[in-house]
Amino acid sequence: MASPYLSHEYLRLEKEYDAVTRCNRCGFCETVCPTYMVSGKETLSPRGRNQAFRDILEGKNPDPKAAGDIFSTCLTCHACTNACFSQVPVARLMSSAREVSGPKAPARWIEKAVFRLFLPRRRLFSVLVWPAFLAARLCRWLGFLDGVLPDVPLLFGPECPPRTGPPSRTATAVFSGCGIHYLFPGAARAFLRVMEKVDGGLVCSKPACCGLIPQSAGDPEGAKNLARKVIADFERTGAGTLVVDDDSCAGFMKGYGELLDGEPGAAAFAAKVRDLSQVLRERGLPEEFARGAFGGESATYHDPCQMGQGRKETRSPREVLRDLSGLKFVELEESDWCCGGAGTYCLKHPGLSQDILERKLENIGKTGAGFVVTQAASCLMQIGAGIRRKGWEGTVRALHLAELLEISRRGGVRSGRGRP
Template identity: 30%
Template sequence: MADAALSVRIQQGFQEEVDETKLLDCMKCGFCLPACPTYVETKNEMHSPRGRISIMKAVREGDIPFDDSVEEALDLCLGCRACEPACPAGVEYGSLLESARNVISREKNPTIKERAVKHTAFEHLFKDQWKMNSLVGSIRVYQRSGMKSIVDKLQLTRVLPEILSELESVMPEIQKRQYTAQSQNSSKRNFKVAFLSGCLMNTVFSKTNDSTILLMERLGCEVVEPKGQACCGALHGHSGELESAKENAKRNIDLFLEEEVDFIVNNAGGCGAFLSEYDHLLKDDPNYKELAEEFSNKIIDISSLLSKLDLFNYTLKTKNQEQYVLTYQDSCHLRNVNRVFEEPRDILKSVHGAEYVEMKDADQCCGSAGVYNLVNDEMSMKILDRKMTHVEDTQAQIVITSNPGCLLQMKLGIKRAGLENEMKALHIVDFINDYLEIQI
């Protein structure tokens, strides 16, 4: 139970930061309900978008005090934003949720453990790429030294929380980056692009980054990869750490706008959505408002760039004439924020030697949602298990996605369903690079 003073502070914070006009946009029509994964699982109105908006409004107006039930309702939201395209009134639910979480994070007195975790994550790992590289480098040593084999054999991960043990088991073999962008003949290029390499993508999924640059260059792009990039800030923003997110945004804007490029490319759906909303994040900053708009207007997901490069009009064939059944799991933010969903499907449908099968509810969240599967693991696994029933129905051999969190979650779902010998999960770029021949 929250104390009265905290409740007053949060009410005042909501009045200052949670936009009343946006709250009143909600007509309570209920179109969001079947789009919301947590409502689908619980059938509890407090766990629906319109229910959470009603709670925010009631706290803001002082009709109810802030307490543990309010915090639980907001924390249980995945932030997938599937409610936004479903909403006929165009309610900006994502910005309301971020504002509310920002107030709660600022006004609550965190425990020592919470303070330590946030400080380590947001002030070090996701702020300093060298520290992220060092941590992931340690994991690479652990994987390659034989320690992982010993740990697996002795089942030592059983001492960890179950979700951490399961995620450790599906972690990819970590590699160092092998490839950097090469200078191109500018007279032959299609576009000049800057590549945002990201945090986890550039460490845990470094091979995918290498494949992304190789593919863009092969299709005629001149690629630059600015040094000194910061984390996009998505995890900060979704966790109520908006000031830290703004710091990272400003650093990336300064760095990337030095480059005269047609597009700023990313290959992680969750990152891309946050990058495309830097203009909203910094709308009240007179020094960065216009720069943020310029930056956001140049953001493009790799599948959208491949579409602009007419990849699906080339002859795409599976290597060695292999035959595959494919399906696609949407990255929530790529679909719901950036409205990118046809482009990856167009590519997959054009592959000779592959049959594309659309998954039921492919647009619904897989339950990963940043660190959601760590902090709300019970709900995350319920959502994942429901997702896997639809995956199995496709009889696909390869599940394609476009976001690192989704990729790990789908790998975990495949393992939990006992399907490791029947299917695998791949990032769309790795599928194109490793499984296809492109006749240009």
């Protein structure tokens, strides 16, 4: 039975209302929330956002659009939920909050059209992305958003290798996230090279958005539709494991069981998802990738939020880095502190994003590491931009784990002085 306090307008969000009312306003979340810690504003804390969403659901706020900035500034990094005794799922709640407070028509219709029409079809999505990348290169050339936009490529990531044999439940399927495919094609190629050595019988799960983009933008139904497509495409490969090159995608896909709320096959699929470091720990790092002569160069690791805070899976990348010959691993203080990238957050809220990144860069500087390793495109973009802004390009590099393994295969180089 629905709560008598829940507005009839939002009866479809009864589950979200039950979750948001679990918040007892204790304030423990504020000690770990990046946006609150850099702003000091109650409205930019998880507690403040929960209250704002509750006011909307109870009909106390007649203009939900006015609360849009409160919800859009959430990083959905999951840190607050981990600190919460009641385990209020703030990241999930913010998706619904953004849905009810999002842009008005026709802007909302256009946004949903992109999510429903283009994101499931990567080749069609590329038609939109390529002109945007040309514009981004022009902006950087003119000096606009320099230090925020990456050096976007004009060629995207490689296509997956063709299937060489019949489907097998022991086969491994690979999945390339949108960010790695479009923004870091070198990392996509390195990922495939490593995976081809791990399993010579790779198959390709049909590329599509995993659903994280619409989920973060306030279109939870669009996210669910994409999740169902990803599961169906994977099942058609006949493979037993899905290895994903982006930890933001992998962490989100590991949560399909909760996202799809018990739909058949969702939890079973989620249990088959791995990132690169996890599959390397399970099957072993091929010798040719472990032999690099790094000469005592050091590396540190940044945990992407979806995998670190969201899934609490942080061990395997560190173990892989420790296995590399001649490379010294240095732990990063607050390695799970969000870098402020969070997809397009750095473009929507550049001030907050840079303030959050500054703390990450300060901790990176303390390590003295020549390599900052991670496995998520938005983190690579954000940390890389910070390194450029600091003028550290000659001594520090932000790399995908697969790129570092490719450097190791080629014999090792020193930090920013070499290229894979």
